[in-house]
Amino acid sequence: xxxxxxxxxxxxxxxxxxxxxxxxxxxxxxxxxxxxxxxxxxxxxxxxxxxxxxxxxxxxxxxxxxxxxxxxxxxxxxxxxxxxxxxxxxxxxxx
Amino acid sequence: xxxxxxxxxxxxxxxxxxxxxxxxxxxxxxxxxxxxxxxxxxxxxxxxxxxxxxxxxxxxxxxxxxxxxxxxxxxxxxxxxxxxxxxxxxxxxxxxxxxxxxxxxxxxxxxxxxxxxxxxxxxxxxxxxxxxxxxxxxxxxxxxxxxxxxxxxxxxxxxxxxxxxxxxxxxxxxxxxxxxxxxxxxxxxxxxxxxxxxxxxxxxxxxxxxxxxxxxxxxxxxxxxxxxxxxxxxxxxxxxxxxxxxxxxxxxxxxxxxxxxxxxxxxxxxxxxxxxxxxxxxxxxxxxxxxxxxxxxxxxxxxxxxxxxxxxxxxxxxxxxxxxxxxxxx
Numbered sequence: 001x002x003x004x005x006x007x008x009x010x011x012x013x014x015x016x017x018x019x020x021x022x023x024x025x026x027x028x029x030x031x032x033x034x035x036x037x038x039x040x041x042x043x044x045x046x047x048x049x050x051x052x053x054x055x056x057x058x059x060x061x062x063x064x065x066x067x068x069x070x071x072x073x074x075x076x077x078x079x080x081x082x083x084x085x086x087x088x089x090x091x092x093x094x095x
Numbered sequence: 096x097x098x099x100x101x102x103x104x105x106x107x108x109x110x111x112x113x114x115x116x117x118x119x120x121x122x123x124x125x126x127x128x129x130x131x132x133x134x135x136x137x138x139x140x141x142x143x144x145x146x147x148x149x150x151x152x153x154x155x156x157x158x159x160x161x162x163x164x165x166x167x168x169x170x171x172x173x174x175x176x177x178x179x180x181x182x183x184x185x186x187x188x189x190x191x192x193x194x195x196x197x198x199x200x201x202x203x204x205x206x207x208x209x210x211x212x213x214x215x216x217x218x219x220x221x222x223x224x225x226x227x228x229x230x231x232x233x234x235x236x237x238x239x240x241x242x243x244x245x246x247x248x249x250x251x252x253x254x255x256x257x258x259x260x261x262x263x264x265x266x267x268x269x270x271x272x273x274x275x276x277x278x279x280x281x282x283x284x285x286x287x288x289x290x291x292x293x294x295x296x297x298x299x300x301x302x303x304x305x306x307x308x309x310x311x312x313x314x315x316x317x318x319x320x321x322x323x324x325x326x327x328x329x330x331x332x333x334x335x336x337x338x339x340x341x342x343x344x345x346x347x348x349x350x351x352x353x354x355x356x357x358x359x360x361x362x363x364x365x366x367x368x369x370x371x372x373x374x375x376x377x378x379x380x381x382x383x384x385x386x387x388x389x390x391x392x393x394x395x396x397x398x399x400x401x402x403x404x405x406x407x408x409x410x411x412x413x414x415x416x417x418x419x420x421x422x423x424x425x
Contacts, residue, residue, distance in 0.1 A: 004409060005204050008197070025260070026194045028203060030408035031415060042187050045180075046267075065133045 008057040009035040011042075013049035021053050029054075124325050129255035132198035140324055144254050145199045146215070147326065149206040152192035153217040156210075157390050159185045161225040162234060170228060174278070178231060181271050188264045195256040211395055219376060220307050222384030229282055229289075229296035235275015237297075237304045237342065243268045244338045245308065248328035257326075276345065283349045290350070297346065298354045305368065306376045308335040339366050 006028040012021035024043050029035035035054040044052070063071055079085050088095050116135050123130065130136055159182050166182065169175035193203045209215040220238055225231060246268065249261040282293040309331040321327035329337075343366045346353050357369035378384065 005202050006405065006409070008194075025191055025263075026197075027190060030405075031412040034408060041183075042190050045183070045187065062133065065131060066135070 006030055009039075009054045010057050010060060011035075011039045012053040012055070013039075013043060014051040015048060016050050021051065024048075026057060027054075121323075124253050124323075127325075128253075129258065130253050131255045139320070141199050143321065143324075144257065144326065145196055145201055145206075148192055148196035148199070148257050148260075149201070149209070150216050150218075152189045152196060152206065153210045153215055154221065155185050155189035155192060157217045157221045157394060158238075159189075160390055160393055161221055161223070161386075162231060164225050165228060165231050168228070169231075177274050181235070181274060184267045184271065188267070191260040191263055192257075195254075195260040198256045207398070211391075211398055213382075213391065216380065217390075218307060219379040219384065220303055222379050222386045222390060223300070223303050224386050226299075227292050227296060229279070229292040230300070232275050232278030232282060232293065233296040233300045235271050235273075236279055236345070237275075237300055238307070239268050239271040239275060240342065241304050241307045241338050243272060244334050244341070248334075251325075251328060253325040279349055279351075283351065293349070294351050297351050301354050302371065302375070303379075305335060305339070305371055306373075306379075308332075308338070310373065310376070311371075336365060339368055340364070 007030065008026055009029055009032075010026050011024050013024050014021045027035065027038050027042055029038050032054060036052055039052045039054055043049070075081070117137055120130075120136060120140075130140075162178060162182050162185070166175060166178055169178050193206060196206055197203055206215070210217065225234070243265060246261050246265050250258055250265060252258045252261065279293055282289040312330045312332045322330075343353060343358075355369050359367050361367055379387070382388075
């Protein structure tokens, strides 16, 4: 029997400073339990995290980089969504 | 460096590809943008990087062998724990790098098989033996020191996944180099025999370490495209010189002599080393170094002996998946 290629997982780690889980890399493991253990050994050898998520890479749907112009165009033209668009007199102070 | 076997120029097949896309790609590189896995890239860029990153990964994995040789014989428990952690780091570095290489479209299995078949190279430095404990100190100090010199610019490499892997690797390498230097310092402050052991290790490793940076610029055909693509930021000779300049004062502090009687310091403060014996380098790359056969045999043995673990893990995962499907159907 030939062994199938070991599935790929994406690893997300939440560090101790209260930030969200952040993508740190990927690894191979045959199932979720082994993926978590491997993630601990590969990505948290120096106390990098307090929580790990592993997600099968095949479960991720990504936007197409070739379409990024069209994808993100709606935000480009809306400068009024940024605080600096609005003028507040200096006398009012920091807002 | 860890990818020094890349001495042949890739064939430039961009003529077959969309010239406009190629121009746009180069413009992104010139603008210091990072190239990501799903972005369009010239086939030669993909091929060069797959080779470079996978060779780098193989080097990290094979690099565990010379040091692993001393884990059971480390002089104290503290040294043993540190060496074990270092070898574990090297394994981790190999895995980050395989993951980065895979984003270019080859599976890790394919990459590993190419190495085991002898088709893919790893760094020449790991084909030298570790004869004494001082070799462990020298590897940390010089081999990891040379690796850091090479890897810091790679943190700004144009290919995003490789650059990100290198940032992690560089953070960890710093512990390796300090760990090695501390071993050397302890030996050099020890008995005459211990100091002689340190000198002997330096004598044997110095030239092979200088060869890690790859062939001299004049003969390295590969550098041009890699530089244009911002995979490579400094030439082999530039990095080698930086390394020598950083290392000579460290050797002086230890009271050790660099085994190069012809070495002189020029007016600008650079230490000018003598001619490197490139015949030895070519011999080691061709598979005729002191340990090439040993290293390949050890890797093949480990891979073959681990086959049942991979098979068992895959079978277990398949069984669980099947059970889940059956339960869902009930």
